[in-house]
Amino acid sequence: MEETVLLTEDEVAERLRCHKSKVARFRKRGLLPHIVGRPILIRLADLEAFIASQVVNPPSPEETRIAENEAIRERAARSFLKMSMRGETRPILAGSIWVYLNGTGDPTGSISTV
Numbered sequence: 191m192e193e194t195v196l197l198t199e200d201e202v203a204e205r206l207r208c209h210k211s212k213v214a215r216f217r218k219r220g221l222l223p224h225i226v227g228r229p230i231l232i233r234l235a236d237l238e239a240f241i242a243s244q245v246v247n248p249p250s251p252e253e254t255r256i257a258e259n260e261a262i263r264e265r266a267a268r269s270f271l272k273m274s275m276r277g278e279t280r281p282i283l284a285g286s287i288w289v290y291l292n293g294t295g296d297p298t299g300s301i302s303t304v
Contacts, residue, residue: 195234196225202232206241216240 199217203210216222217230222240225231249257 196231197234197237198229198231202237205237 199210199213203213206213213222217224222232223236
């Protein structure tokens with residue numbers, strides 16, 4: 191039979207390299223299961239599961255490029271709307287890309303990088 195390893199909040203904080211008040215916040219939000227009592231105990235298996243659930247995989251370079259292009263297009267569309275309300279028609283800089291607005295409200299027509 192496998193022995194259950196129990197950790198105190200201080201021991202968990204040390205393993206997470208944070209203050210024990212942060213461990214208490216995780217616990218109170220229901221993110222980190224615990225055993226009620228004095229001291230409050232946290233099973234090592236629960237801590238390992240919590241850590242695994244907090245790992246974020248970074249997006250691929252392609253996903254990053256697509257997200258950046260979408261953000262640039264949104265900024266360009268907002269700028270176009272402001273410019274059209276003022277009656278202006280000139281190229282605008284959206285991020286590091288010059289967007290030449292085609293007068294239809296669609297800034298995707300002609301885009302060139304700087």
